Amino acid sequence: MKAISQTFQEISPADFFYRNREIAGFANPVRAIFSAIRELVENSLDATEPMGILPDIYIRLSNMSDEDENFYVLRVKDNGSGIPADYVPLAFCQFLFSSKYKLKQSRGTFGLGGTMTILYGQITTNKPVKVISSTGPPKIYEYTLMIDIQRNRPIVLDRRIYDNNDKWHGTIVEVNLEGDYPKAMPKILEYLKQTAIVNPYANITFVDPRGRLYKFERTVAKLPRQPRETLPHPHGIDVETVYRIIRITRCKTLLDFMQEHFHRVGKRTAQRFLEFAGFPEDADPKKLKPEEVVRLVQAMKNFNEFLPPDADCLSPLGEDILKAGILKELEPEFVAVTQRSPSAYSGHPFIVEVGIAYGGKIPVGEDLILYRFANKIPLVYDESGDVSWRIIKSINWRNYGLMPGMPFAVLVHICSTKIPWKTVGKEMIADRPEVSREILNGIRDVARQLGAYLSKKEKAKYEKTRLSIFAKYLPKIAEFSAKLAGKEKIPDIGELLRRARKIEED
């Protein structure tokens, strides 16, 4: 055997994501410019809607200089809550520092997107990012920042403070980056259009490098119900979570402990559970032995009488908003939407919303048209790996009088505190039986509605033809009959036509 030389090394989280940026959606200049816009827009939406603010988002992408077409300045401005001044450097230029590690629905989940965008901009252009933010008067803060990637720390190059005389609140991020806008353009526009479908209460403006203006205007002035932070559900628990709770709890008994720290556990449920699990009600949680903690966690997973998680921590669109968004951006002839009841997988609550749109400006494609959304984010890459795609391909559309090639589109929206992502790039949703069942039932529901509409439309068309034949020939028959009978006065056929129409209306 040769002498062994292994060198070990510790790297920072920033360095890890720098080395593996493709898994976060920054593989190449085409994908990177798409991801940069997506991440900043989503941060803006998360800084407005949950605070009760109707979002106004302004995106401007321009060339860094006239000489080189591959370098851009991306500026995204929102009217959100703003970031408290002292947190700006950390929130933007340190990995694994975020406001998003909470148990409620939000667009961001990994808390990486903004920082990843800034890192990518820095390693391709060597320029700092500019962040301007205010949480409201009296001041506006402007930071010029870079990331110390090896140490995972922000570098503050400059900080300026301005008076906030216009009562502005919000955040502006201006980042320089390498990109390939011409190639990324179709996906970017598709992304913005679909964002407008699921966020019809937002104004989104995009000015592209050639100066073209894309406006997606607000048509709904009402925000969806906002999510509330929630406690963990016993079915979604693991040993680590229980230890973290034990470390901070003030409860002296397991009976209190169960009610205080877990979602939907009242006194009676707690009592029944502890009996099931074989723990005395007055046991001190802080004195549980390691193997007892495991036994408690296993019992939580196996106890079937916990109430399912409720949906307070979720923020679905609701049928009205979803419908408004579809009508606004897709302009179909017919639309049907449905919201499924809340359900749960492994203790994580979720709600599926489904829409179907037919005719009007819906294009006729060779294949089915599917729009996928998760926590109000459109998913525009890697469709074929997604659970919803598998499901719409498995449906026998003829049962509903439909088939691929007819002008209809299916929309699937999944809200959850924990979307079962396949990847950090957040493009594909994994196949969980509980989730796929809801998607399938939702699609069936709206497909039935569309089927009924189409068959009614078909029937109406038929009746119209029938009546027009009556209307055409009855007068002639009446005239002819009158002549034949030698009568001068042609009988009034109005009553007859009215009756034919009435039959139809019954």
Next chain:
Amino acid sequence: MKAISQTFQEISPADFFYRNREIAGFANPVRAIFSAIRELVENSLDATEPMGILPDIYIRLSNMSDEDENFYVLRVKDNGSGIPADYVPLAFCQFLFSSKYKLKQSRGTFGLGGTMTILYGQITTNKPVKVISSTGPPKIYEYTLMIDIQRNRPIVLDRRIYDNNDKWHGTIVEVNLEGDYPKAMPKILEYLKQTAIVNPYANITFVDPRGRLYKFERTVAKLPRQPRETLPHPHGIDVETVYRIIRITRCKTLLDFMQEHFHRVGKRTAQRFLEFAGFPEDADPKKLKPEEVVRLVQAMKNFNEFLPPDADCLSPLGEDILKAGILKELEPEFVAVTQRSPSAYSGHPFIVEVGIAYGGKIPVGEDLILYRFANKIPLVYDESGDVSWRIIKSINWRNYGLMPGMPFAVLVHICSTKIPWKTVGKEMIADRPEVSREILNGIRDVARQLGAYLSKKEKAKYEKTRLSIFAKYLPKIAEFSAKLAGKEKIPDIGELLRRARKIEED
């Protein structure tokens, strides 16, 4: 506007992967037990082969207790180089601490797998991991460890030191975890079988919870060429990398700097490049301004005269080993293999190796059979999202006299310092034009060889029939002709038959 309350929080890398364990392959008990075995086996292979050791790997999975079927003890033992005692806690129980952050081919890339396995075991069973390791005499170290997830630090519960009288070197990891072996079994056995195909120089033994023994025996006593650590290629560079090099360089001029720190840059190339980029040869790298660094990096990307990266840092199997592995595990009637010349994408060198196996024990399936490998790792999940699957589906197999349903299997092996993974779970390879071209050409090459074999076989079969007809009727014709001619002696037809056979052989 409501009062704004955003709470920011910093989490450790361990906490990040704890919260997002599904993206690393630990989504549920079925997948987790598969991933645990895979990660530990790959660590063992990486601890043997690169050190010039023929791998002996022993895997034992047993139930933790008789009562609960869902808890297992997984023990993986190798004869590798061992981990220096002081590094054991960090190497196993701290995220982003690894020996794998080097520019050469290795199975591990993220340096997460082992630690992720231990974390998953800990949060499902609350039990520590046991690691026994020795780099050779005089001592063997046995650690009992847990992970402080919130702080990303190892907790050493126990450390024992034994005399190493048998000159043993290697590592044993024993981890307790929740799992579902019955459901994971088919994938685990498939994984081990395919690992044996690409590592025919390894002995792999697996004892499963029901005591069944699976042995994959070494049939090749030769290791593939080992990879050498390499310098970064100018085409794969970014600003951050150049800064890191500037920080540590001792070069006083750009001319030296280019030759000293970049792959395949000699004096003449460096001179031509600096002229192309517009930098004086004697410029001091440490005095470059930020915008000059960007200009240098851009010039490196755009300069077409750098030599392509060489393949020293890669460790392909080679045609002999690949063939041996296929013959050993698949037992086909015919096998063809090809190794493509080294190529590169974005400055990352790679080599594609392709095999095709026909007949024998190759099963007849409804669809094509594809075995995918990356850096000697089999990929057994998410086939449909992989570049190789797309390519084999796009090929017109009839051109080679083949079609789905015939008993043949295609094997694609990609080696690279940077496999273009789609996800941290390392199951799908992304579609890079340079890579897909090599895969396609490789498959065409072996498909042609198989096509030629089959057509030859067909012809041989035809000739055999033809000759057997000659052999059957010529004597009768000879006899009959002799009688007819009134001759007694029947002529010798041996010469005639030999000539018929000779025509065939020409």
